[in-house]
Amino acid sequence: MALVVQKYGGTSVADIEKIENVARRVIDIKEAGNEVVVVVSAMAGETDRLVNLAHSISEKPDPREYDALVSTGEQVTVSLLSMTLNKMGYKAKSFSGHQIKIVTDQSHTKARILSVNTEMITDELEKGTIAVVAGFQGIDMENNITTLGRGGSDTTAVALAAALQAEICEIYTDVDGVYTTDPSLCPKAKKLKKISYDEMLEMTSAGAKVLHPRSVELAKKYEVPVHVRSSFNKDEGTLVTKEDEEMEKVVVSGVTYDRDQAKVTVIHVPDKPGIAARLFTPLSDQNIVVDMIIQNASIENYTDMTFTVPRKDIDDVRKILKIAAKDMEAERVEFDENISKISIVGVGMKSHAGVASRMFAALANEGINIMMISTSEIKISCVIEAKYTELAVMALHDAFGLEKE
Amino acid sequence: MALVVQKYGGTSVADIEKIENVARRVIDIKEAGNEVVVVVSAMAGETDRLVNLAHSISEKPDPREYDALVSTGEQVTVSLLSMTLNKMGYKAKSFSGHQIKIVTDQSHTKARILSVNTEMITDELEKGTIAVVAGFQGIDMENNITTLGRGGSDTTAVALAAALQAEICEIYTDVDGVYTTDPSLCPKAKKLKKISYDEMLEMTSAGAKVLHPRSVELAKKYEVPVHVRSSFNKDEGTLVTKEDEEMEKVVVSGVTYDRDQAKVTVIHVPDKPGIAARLFTPLSDQNIVVDMIIQNASIENYTDMTFTVPRKDIDDVRKILKIAAKDMEAERVEFDENISKISIVGVGMKSHAGVASRMFAALANEGINIMMISTSEIKISCVIEAKYTELAVMALHDAFGLEKE
Numbered sequence: 001m002a003l004v005v006q007k008y009g010g011t012s013v014a015d016i017e018k019i020e021n022v023a024r025r026v027i028d029i030k031e032a033g034n035e036v037v038v039v040v041s042a043m044a045g046e047t048d049r050l051v052n053l054a055h056s057i058s059e060k061p062d063p064r065e066y067d068a069l070v071s072t073g074e075q076v077t078v079s080l081l082s083m084t085l086n087k088m089g090y091k092a093k094s095f096s097g098h099q100i101k102i103v104t105d106q107s108h109t110k111a112r113i114l115s116v117n118t119e120m121i122t123d124e125l126e127k128g129t130i131a132v133v134a135g136f137q138g139i140d141m142e143n144n145i146t147t148l149g150r151g152g153s154d155t156t157a158v159a160l161a162a163a164l165q166a167e168i169c170e171i172y173t174d175v176d177g178v179y180t181t182d183p184s185l186c187p188k189a190k191k192l193k194k195i196s197y198d199e200m201l202e203m204t205s206a207g208a209k210v211l212h213p214r215s216v217e218l219a220k221k222y223e224v225p226v227h228v229r230s231s232f233n234k235d236e237g238t239l240v241t242k243e244d245e246e247m248e249k250v251v252v253s254g255v256t257y258d259r260d261q262a263k264v265t266v267i268h269v270p271d272k273p274g275i276a277a278r279l280f281t282p283l284s285d286q287n288i289v290v291d292m293i294i295q296n297a298s299i300e301n302y303t304d305m306t307f308t309v310p311r312k313d314i315d316d317v318r319k320i321l322k323i324a325a326k327d328m329e330a331e332r333v334e335f336d337e338n339i340s341k342i343s344i345v346g347v348g349m350k351s352h353a354g355v356a357s358r359m360f361a362a363l364a365n366e367g368i369n370i371m372m373i374s375t376s377e378i379k380i381s382c383v384i385e386a387k388y389t390e391l392a393v394m395a396l397h398d399a400f401g402l403e404k405e
Numbered sequence: 406m407a408l409v410v411q412k413y414g415g416t417s418v419a420d421i422e423k424i425e426n427v428a429r430r431v432i433d434i435k436e437a438g439n440e441v442v443v444v445v446s447a448m449a450g451e452t453d454r455l456v457n458l459a460h461s462i463s464e465k466p467d468p469r470e471y472d473a474l475v476s477t478g479e480q481v482t483v484s485l486l487s488m489t490l491n492k493m494g495y496k497a498k499s500f501s502g503h504q505i506k507i508v509t510d511q512s513h514t515k516a517r518i519l520s521v522n523t524e525m526i527t528d529e530l531e532k533g534t535i536a537v538v539a540g541f542q543g544i545d546m547e548n549n550i551t552t553l554g555r556g557g558s559d560t561t562a563v564a565l566a567a568a569l570q571a572e573i574c575e576i577y578t579d580v581d582g583v584y585t586t587d588p589s590l591c592p593k594a595k596k597l598k599k600i601s602y603d604e605m606l607e608m609t610s611a612g613a614k615v616l617h618p619r620s621v622e623l624a625k626k627y628e629v630p631v632h633v634r635s636s637f638n639k640d641e642g643t644l645v646t647k648e649d650e651e652m653e654k655v656v657v658s659g660v661t662y663d664r665d666q667a668k669v670t671v672i673h674v675p676d677k678p679g680i681a682a683r684l685f686t687p688l689s690d691q692n693i694v695v696d697m698i699i700q701n702a703s704i705e706n707y708t709d710m711t712f713t714v715p716r717k718d719i720d721d722v723r724k725i726l727k728i729a730a731k732d733m734e735a736e737r738v739e740f741d742e743n744i745s746k747i748s749i750v751g752v753g754m755k756s757h758a759g760v761a762s763r764m765f766a767a768l769a770n771e772g773i774n775i776m777m778i779s780t781s782e783i784k785i786s787c788v789i790e791a792k793y794t795e796l797a798v799m800a801l802h803d804a805f806g807l808e809k810e
Contacts, residue, residue, distance in 0.1 A: 016458070016461050016462060019462075050481070053421070053481070053485060054484075054485070054488060056421050057421060057424075057485060057488045057489050057492060058488060058489075058491075058492040061488045061491075061492075062487065062488050062491040062492075064487075064498070064499075065484040065485075065487045065488045065491065065498075065499055066484070066488070068480060068483070068484040068487075068499050068501070069480075069481060069484035069485065069488075071480075072477035072480050072481055075473060075474075075476075075477050075480075076455070076458070076474060076477055078473070079459075079470040079471070079473040079474035080458060080459070080462060080470075080474065082467065082469075082470045082473075083459060083462045083463060083466045083467050083470045083471070083474075084462050084463075086463075086466075086467040086470065087462060087463040087466075087467075093469070093470075094469075094470055094473050096473070096550075098503055098504075099503075099548050099549075099550075143504050143525075144504075145501075145504075
């Protein structure tokens with residue numbers, strides 16, 4: 001008998017009929033002789049409805065109250081799913097974050113899980129009950145309700161799977177796995193059978209939106225095997241798991257892109273110790289996430305600094321840099337919102353030479369100019385003109401033979 | 406500095422604008438130098454929405470899950486009201502039933518409060534915070550979410566007022582107090598300034614719907630003064646309080662009616678010990694509330710039994726009595742759905758003679774036939790033909806001079 005943790009997202013529980021579909025899937029796993037813990041999100045649209053209520057009161061609603069408000073979305077779904085399972089003749093019980101004591105820190109709207117008390121769930125599983133757990137929410141040490149932020153329900157599922165030492169954590173979503181690239185952009189994209197935690201992390205941080213990086217980090221830390229699959233069919237999805245030899249044979253596993261960045265260049269800065277801090281501290285103080293950073297080699301004690309920021313933050317960045325650039329005695333600041341970041345990801349890079357040059361050649365062959373380059377152990381990213389995004393994805397998908405099984 | 410508990414019903418918090426009105430009223434009381442605890446219901450329509458979701462799954466949804474589901478309605482309101490108070494510059498915190506540990510028994514959907522832990526609220530009040538508490542909900546000893554059933558938020562407010570030894574419990578509703586009778590039926594109806602707990606209890610059980618009997622019972626037990634008033638104006642409402650000499654001078658305080666009853670007569674029953682139990686046990690087993698019961702004097706060892714039941718249950722009653730009547734060897738059973746119960750209520754009855762005969766005379770003067778009579782210490786009820794309801798209310802209102810201050 002295995003313990004299976006399943007997670008269903010908002011589109012999978014969007015209405016009563018879909019909840020009944022989920023119940024049938026849960027029952028299938030239960031009938032196959034497993035213990036089942038199900039984590040669900042709020043019904044699609046419900047969180048938006050609650051957020052709109054909050055924002056009709058205030059642009060910046062009190063975060064403690066915001067969390068108490070939006071956490072009701074998941075509580076509704078767990079009750080409805082448990083009722084459905086009960087009606088279908090199966091013992092099921094709903095649990096909210098405070099009932100099973102998913103204890104988090106006090107960072108409302110983006111709390112981190114500190115501990116999970118599994119006793120209550122284990123007791124129920126032993127009685128043959130299906131445990132239905134509200135994703136996305138927890139409580140802090142003082143019993144205030146907290147929420148985990150984006151991808152929070154995935155994180156709840158992985159945390160429970162880790163704490164309960166589940167055999168597998170199945171993440172049901174509206175796509176049927178992780179693809180070599182975005183199938184809507186590149187029809188040749190293929191579903192991956194397996195991917196390593198690190199590759200998944202690089203893929204998600206590079207723009208693939210299947211899993212939130214936090215849930216992948218957690219899965220990696222506790223070595224929880226995560227199976228990403230569709231709730232609308234029975235196909236096998238993609239297994240996110242520990243790196244193995246087989247994976248290393250593949251040079252590149254996927255191509256991702258991110259069109260939501262903007263490029264900023266601070267030109268002709270006097271190259272003195274501490275300039276990077278003076279530039280980036282005011283940005284991080286405003287919670288602006290700087291992604292790629294490139295500092296050119298200094299010429300006559302002057303340098304240029306180029307970096308990317310989320311495009312949505314560009315107005316704030318302009319304001320902050322107006323002051324910072326003057327302070328640093330930079331010549332001027334240039335902004336380019338018309339960019340895209342293309343990345344190739346693969347654990348095989350570690351043991352294969354010449355991957356970067358193959359990437360650059362493939363882009364050059366299509367006449368695509370590279371504006372910035374950054375590399376990690378298993379990822380290479382290039383910033384290019386936005387209009388070449390699709391072309392670049394296709395070219396790289398071909399260049400690394402990703403259409404082949 | 407006084408401690409005031411206020412309760413606002415669903416129509417008073419039906420939308421963001423109404424919630425802002427409530428916030429302003431709360432602030433007025435706070436600014437007058439009081440500590441304030443606010444209890445709120447779900448936004449009007451929200452509980453119905455949730456109940457409909459549950460019933461689209463099952464006619465009889467699992468009660469534990471039903472409670473977990475519907476309790477989210479109040480959690481939404483407390484968050485929104487707290488956000489609003491925060492935005493207006495006041496410290497406010499929302500609390501759900503599990504956070505302040507309103508512990509109830511395990512009777513899902515109609516739980517009774519066993520204890521209230523006031524520590525968390527007292528701490529917050531001392532810091533100058535306005536405590537906003539979800540009505541209608543609690544938790545049982547095992548941390549399952551429970552709800553208190555109809556009138557539950559009133560009960561929460563009174564229980565908190567009792568536990569916190571509040572100076573007053575203000576119940577804001579969509580009517581502006583307790584009237585001598587229903588103003589929509591009798592234009593001469595007058596608002597009462599004061600009414601005793603017992604009178605209020607008899608009024609509510611006799612059909613007046615301002616307060617639920619359970620909250621009145623609780624208020625009586627702990628001698629909590631309850632001020633029933635409108636959330637849409639600033640008029641004084643009606644104070645529900647301990648009986649005093651002044652009240653006793655008034656013979657009758659109010660006239661109520663109940664059109665939702667049906668009359669059942671079991672005819673020619675052999676009069677043996679235990680027949681009442683054989684008749685009423687199967688009804689109470691099905692949770693059917695029998696109201697007035699009359700057993701005629703036995704003639705030649707046969708008797709007739711007449712009683713009233715809620716009209717909505719009449720089909721179930723027919724089925725049950727078909728079996729019970731045969732079992733009791735009764736001749737037949739007659740049903741009359743075309744009735745109304747008219748009651749007069751007043752603590753003054755205890756010390757005034759001839760009240761009943763004045764009532765009967767007033768009805769007789771209008772040619773209204775009395776089918777059943779039942780009396781308590783401070784109430785006399787008559788069952789009459791339904792079509793005379795309005796006429797009877799007017800006649801009794803006049804007969805006892807209720808239009809006078």
